[in-house]
Amino acid sequence: MPELPEAETIVRSLRPRLAGRRVLSVRLLSARVSRDRPERIAGQTVRDVRRHGKRVWLAFDTGGLLVKLGMTGRLLADHPPGPYTRARIELDGMTLNFDDIRQFGSLQLLDAEPAGMGPDPLEISAEEFAARLRGRDTQLKRLLLDQTFVRGIGNIYADEALFRAGIHPLARTRRLGKDRALRLHRVLIELLELAIRHRGSSISDYVDAAGERGGFQSLHQVYGREGEPCPACGAPIRRIVAAQRGTHFCARCQRR
């Protein structure tokens, strides 16, 4: 459910509300939500809320809680528990729910902030982006979904970015000129920042910490628009499967 803009939207609303609050209790309502006893953070104070790619990091004095939202995960502030509430964190003055219909999400208790993924696409320089791309040999769609290349891009923003960059999703990294690599980097930043300004995309499940839907889905140009006319040229948007994911693009604007 969440990609970088959605996780960023959640983090921005949660940070001022959570920072400085002490955890009173953590209750798990599903055995599958976590394997490492997040109840152990009880008594600790939230020092910061940060985004790591498409994940949410709740930093405590020692270590923190990494929230993977999976496909349908939600972090909800001061909401009553529902049938899909998988964990409930009671803090000094508020509660935080982790709801997750499909249960692909999880809570991980870590000693330190996670590492090992690719750089954040909003922070990497154009030169570094192009250099990293040059070292790979794969399809562009697959590359963007690979969290070890850059972290935070998922199926929606991969398709939208490739459309904006005029790159076919099956195009090979090897055959992409540097100019087009630089263009991809630029449109990625523009796209992600615009999506953040619109508070993310709500296709089916995503809502922010207040339970509000995002607004960027109405500005999607190809994602979920199979058969509709391309906003640039009018040709019908096509859907194929790439990297095992539904992939939307304009065959006229995104040549191979």
Place this chain on the structure above:
DNA sequence: CTTAATGTTCCCCA
């Protein structure tokens, strides 16, 4: 009844 869904991970093969 079948398929697909904002994701990740593991296993197998080239």
Place this chain on the structure above:
DNA sequence: TTGGGGAACATTAA
């Protein structure tokens, strides 16, 4: 070692 396919995970909606 890298890349790619497929299955699995759990649940809903079209």
